[in-house]
Amino acid sequence: MPAIITHDLFAQGVIDDVRTILPLSTADERDAFLLGSQGPDPLFFLVADPFMRRLASMGDTMHRSQPDRLLVSMSEGSARLGGFEQRVARAYVAGFVCHYLLDAAVHPFVYSWQYGLCDAGIDGLDATAGEKVHAEIERDLDEALLFARRGETVLTYRPFERSLPGSAKVLRAMDKVYFYAALRTYGTAIDTMTFSMAVRAYRGVMGLLYAPRDRRRLVIGSVERAITHSPYSLCRALSHHDRAEATSDFDNRAHARWTDPFTGETSVASFRDLLDETAARVVPAVGRVLSPGFDEAAAALVTRGLNFLGEPASPDGDPDRR
Numbered sequence: 001m002p003a004i005i006t007h008d009l010f011a012q013g014v015i016d017d018v019r020t021i022l023p024l025s026t027a028d029e030r031d032a033f034l035l036g037s038q039g040p041d042p043l044f045f046l047v048a049d050p051f052m053r054r055l056a057s058m059g060d061t062m063h064r065s066q067p068d069r070l071l072v073s074m075s076e077g078s079a080r081l082g083g084f085e086q087r088v089a090r091a092y093v094a095g096f097v098c099h100y101l102l103d104a105a106v107h108p109f110v111y112s113w114q115y116g117l118c119d120a121g122i123d124g125l126d127a128t129a130g131e132k133v134h135a136e137i138e139r140d141l142d143e144a145l146l147f148a149r150r151g152e153t154v155l156t157y158r159p160f161e162r163s164l165p166g167s168a169k170v171l172r173a174m175d176k177v178y179f180y181a182a183l184r185t186y187g188t189a190i191d192t193m194t195f196s197m198a199v200r201a202y203r204g205v206m207g208l209l210y211a212p213r214d215r216r217r218l219v220i221g222s223v224e225r226a227i228t229h230s231p232y233s234l235c236r237a238l239s240h241h242d243r244a245e246a247t248s249d250f251d252n253r254a255h256a257r258w259t260d261p262f263t264g265e266t267s268v269a270s271f272r273d274l275l276d277e278t279a280a281r282v283v284p285a286v287g288r289v290l291s292p293g294f295d296e297a298a299a300a301l302v303t304r305g306l307n308f309l310g311e312p313a314s315p316d317g318d319p320d321r322r
Contacts, residue, residue: 002106003138004038004206005146005154005240008163010275011037011098013149014282021287022094031165032088032174035199036095038164039103039308042198049201055194061186063308067100068299069185075294077180085173092174094286100308101285105278107310108260109271113137113250115261124231135237140248141271148246153212155242160206164199171196209235212242262311 002010011034015024024030043059046052062070074096078089114134118127125133146152166174178195182188191197211217221233247253248271255268269277285302288294307313 002102002110003135003142003238004041004159004163005142005157006106006138007037007039007041007099007102008034008159009145009149010102010279011095013275014098014279017279017283018094018098018286021283022090022290024091024094026087028084028088028167028170029091031167032091032170033095035164035166035170035174036092037098038202039096039099041099042164042195042202045202045205046194046198048205049197052191052194052197052201055190055198058182058186058188058190058194059198063103064311065307065313066185067303067307067313068296070181071097071100071289071299071302072294072296073181073184074177075289076184077177078290079292080180081173081176084169085176088170088173089177090290092170092177093289097286097289097302098282100303101278101281102275103308104303104306104310105274106271107308108262109252109258109267109269109274110134110137110141110250111261111310112258129230129232132232132234132237135234137250139237139240140250143241143243144246144248144251145271145275147244153242153244154210154240155212158210159240160203160210164203164206166199168196171199209239211239214241217241260310262309 015030015033018024018033024033040059040062043062044056046056046059074093078086078093081089111134114130114137115127117133118125118130143153146154146157150157174195175193179190179192182190182194209220211220217236217239220239221236224233224235225231251271252258252268253270253272255270257266257268259266288298288302291298303313305312
């Protein structure tokens with residue numbers, strides 16, 4: 001990902017543009033669009049559900065494998081529904097496209113930071129801590145964007161309440177789309193409640209990790225490190241700080257040159273530049289994905305051959321990853 005708040009604020013920033021091609025006229029449709037902006041990320045949090053954790057790997061599969069076919073399947077799945085379910089599913093898919101576009105654009109930037117830090121020769125910090133470094137970078141960018149755009153911190157903007165909307169009716173409709181998409185794209189028959197359970201798990205984990213005051217975060221991190229015997233805590237990295245600052249050490253506002261680790265291309269784009277460039281792509285991409293006859297050839301014009309990580313997708317849909 002970028003993290004939960006960045007995806008939410010990005011979708012809020014483009015919602016009026018999307019309304020020029022999709023009404024989003026009801027609260028449920030708006031909620032579905034905003035929930036869609038979190039993409040497949042809720043699936044990662046199925047690890048917190050002992051009965052569903054076997055399906056958590058589907059989150060990684062969707063991020064890495066066959067992005068063109070996945071977009072086609074999501075579009076087809078929404079079109080197969082009717083009435084209320086079709087309207088909220090189309091809204092969700094529009095948000096899902098926003099998630100894809102932002103992921104593919106920002107991930108190389110984040111991975112550039114991650115690999116640089118893990119390779120910097122810092123004692124005890126190497127590639128084995130990559131996931132935690134990645135989460136730390138994205139969380140810090142979350143906090144800066146929240147204060148820059150809304151003048152708020154997580155003290156008032158609680159991500160588990162504000163960034164994962166959707167009624168039970170919306171979630172049930174999306175369960176059907178995810179079941180279809182997993183079967184159509186990967187040949188995998190997932191549980192018929194996979195998505196709704198994933199969203200509930202994501203809400204629960206973010207609520208548990210909600211610790212705007214440092215003391216609770218320190219306790220949570222200490223417990224995790226004691227269990228995992230790791231010097232670094234993923235829970236602490238994911239837990240947002242009450243930070244009233246509109247900048248981040250990782251936002252590249254000075255426009256230093258960085259290298260896309262997947263393509264080798266160099267850029268001086270800042271985090272905000274990447275957000276703005278991606279916002280300009282939203283309406284054409286959403287319009288294409290929701291059009292009748294949308295197929296993998298059309299999807300390739302949206303993805304440009306990249307998966308959600310920003311990696312060139314390999315022919316078998318399983319790119320190498322550090």
